[in-house]
Amino acid sequence: MVNDNIQIKNNKIKLPKIGWIKLKYHRPHKGKILNVTISKTNTGKYYVSLCCETPNIEKLQRLNTTLGIDVGIKSFCVTSNGEIIDNPKFLQKYYKKLLKAQRRLSSKTKGSKNFYKARIKLAKVHERITNCRLDFLHKLSSRLISENQVICLENLKVKNMLKNSTLSKLISDVSWSKFRQLLEYKAKWYGRIVSIIDTYYPSSQFCSNCGFKNEEVKNLNIRAWECPNCKTKHHRDINSAINIKRVGLVQSDFKPVEIVGYEVFESGSSYF
Numbered sequence: 566m567v568n569d570n571i572q573i574k575n576n577k578i579k580l581p582k583i584g585w586i587k588l589k590y591h592r593p594h595k596g597k598i599l600n601v602t603i604s605k606t607n608t609g610k611y612y613v614s615l616c617c618e619t620p621n622i623e624k625l626q627r628l629n630t631t632l633g634i635d636v637g638i639k640s641f642c643v644t645s646n647g648e649i650i651d652n653p654k655f656l657q658k659y660y661k662k663l664l665k666a667q668r669r670l671s672s673k674t675k676g677s678k679n680f681y682k683a684r685i686k687l688a689k690v691h692e693r694i695t696n697c698r699l700d701f702l703h704k705l706s707s708r709l710i711s712e713n714q715v716i717c718l719e720n721l722k723v724k725n726m727l728k729n730s731t732l733s734k735l736i737s738d739v740s741w742s743k744f745r746q747l748l749e750y751k752a753k754w755y756g757r758i759v760s761i762i763d764t765y766y767p768s769s770q771f772c773s774n775c776g777f778k779n780e781e782v783k784n785l786n787i788r789a790w791e792c793p794n795c796k797t798k799h800h801r802d803i804n805s806a807i808n809i810k811r812v813g814l815v816q817s818d819f820k821p822v823e824i825v826g827y828e829v830f831e832s833g834s835s836y837f
């Protein structure tokens with residue numbers, strides 16, 4: 566509960582039993598502080614997380630835009646609008662540093678001074694990667710949620726069965742579940758829908774134009790293909806994202822609204 570045990574003033578925080586200590590305040594908190602959690606990272610930094618009671622978040626104005634997202638093989642993800650979102654360059658750089666730091670640690674004698682030094686170095690790289698990745702995922706999820714009423718994704722457990730060990734795939738795998746989590750809670754806050762396709766659906770094999778199933782596309786090396794039936798030329802992942810959107814929309818209870826001027830009217834009477 567709120568009491569005087571926890572206070573923040575002039576870049577200092579007052580904690581129960583500890584008293585006032587210096588604080589690097591990242592951004593002002595909103596609402597009443599309910600409790601604090603103190604955690605220590607592997608690199609020896611202390612973090613204070615504030616749990617606050619905030620007033621209800623205002624829902625965003627409803628839109629008719631919908632989006633399908635596919636996990637990219639060479640990029641982080643690809644959207645049904647044709648947008649290819651790459652893993653941030655710095656993340657790739659840090660991953661290379663990570664591999665180097667791991668190798669260095671394994672070459673040291675366990676328990677030696679250099680071993681502990683290498684371990685802290687490795688932990689620091691890990692920390693930087695976690696922070697950068699989270700920042701990237703927050704920005705991307707916020708943008709996609711603000712632009713779309715419905716976002717359709719595949720359940721990645723199915724996708725994980727595809728073996729692909731490129732660096733970007735490695736990064737995507739770790740980030741994907743976090744990304745989904747961010748999209749889901751932001752959707753709840755802002756009145757958007759995240760539709761997850763749960764059953765196995767071979768999204769990459771169907772032609773998004775005519776529905777023809779081309780099993781040859783199972784081969785991950787095929788990046789682009791032409792539909793033997795309707796001759797549409799496809800980018801592998803964009804085609805897949807369009808299919809994900811179509812199936813995801815059927816599974817969701819989304820109904821478009823008619824937007825006239827600034828007022829929003831329901832096109833179906835049973836939406837609410």
Ligand SMILES: [Zn+2]
Pocket residue numbers: 772773774775776777792793794795796797
């Ligand atoms: Zn076709």
